[in-house]
Amino acid sequence: xxxxxxxxxxxxxxxxxxxxxxxxxxxxxxxxxxxxxxxxxxxxxxxxxxxxxxxxxxxxxxxxxxxxxxxxxxxxxxxxxxxxxxxxxxxxxxxxxxxxxxxxxxxxxxxxxxxxxxxxxxxxxxxxxxxxxxxxxxxxxxxxxxxxxx
Numbered sequence: 001x002x003x004x005x006x007x008x009x010x011x012x013x014x015x016x017x018x019x020x021x022x023x024x025x026x027x028x029x030x031x032x033x034x035x036x037x038x039x040x041x042x043x044x045x046x047x048x049x050x051x052x053x054x055x056x057x058x059x060x061x062x063x064x065x066x067x068x069x070x071x072x073x074x075x076x077x078x079x080x081x082x083x084x085x086x087x088x089x090x091x092x093x094x095x096x097x098x099x100x101x102x103x104x105x106x107x108x109x110x111x112x113x114x115x116x117x118x119x120x121x122x123x124x125x126x127x128x129x130x131x132x133x134x135x136x137x138x139x140x141x142x143x144x145x146x147x148x149x150x
Contacts, residue, residue, distance in 0.1 A: 018060025018085040019044050021094050026056075029135055043080065047138055052148060054141040060085040064095075064123060072119040073108050076101040081141050084126055097126040098134040100141070 023033045023045055031047040045056040057080050059069035069084050076082070082104060084097040107125040111118055126132075141147060 014060045014062045017087055019058045022058050022083045052142045054138055054147055055080045058083050062087050068120045068122040071108055071121050073105050076105045078102050081137055096133055097131040098137045099131050
């Protein structure tokens with residue numbers, strides 16, 4: 001039981017750290033950033049510039065030795081930018097992979113497991129120039145007419 005608590009606490013901590021790292025990267029690039037609160041949320045961050053807003057979902061793993069990021073196809077939406085973060089060790093900066101929902105949905109492998117249905121996006125599916133450090137996708141999403149702020 002203690003091991004389960006430790007794993008859950010570590011997973012939650014990794015996710016929070018990932019959100020803060022992504023928020024910092026967005027801020028460095030000139031975006032205003034707002035974080036959402038709670039555990040069961042579809043959006044982690046809002047990135048805003050010039051009264052236009054983009055929804056950002058962050059998925060974080062602690063080390064590359066993890067197979068990938070847990071995610072289900074049904075929870076992937078086209079108008080959300082997904083930032084997959086590998087936090088890495090304390091001597092290596094985080095690695096970021098950015099994708100639109102339609103770019104990753106078919107890459108997610110789903111399977112039945114104890115406790116329900118699970119899905120995972122393997123690290124190798126996004127470890128390419130198409131996704132690595134593609135912060136320009138945030139700007140591309142801001143050009144979408146649906147990105148207008150109220």
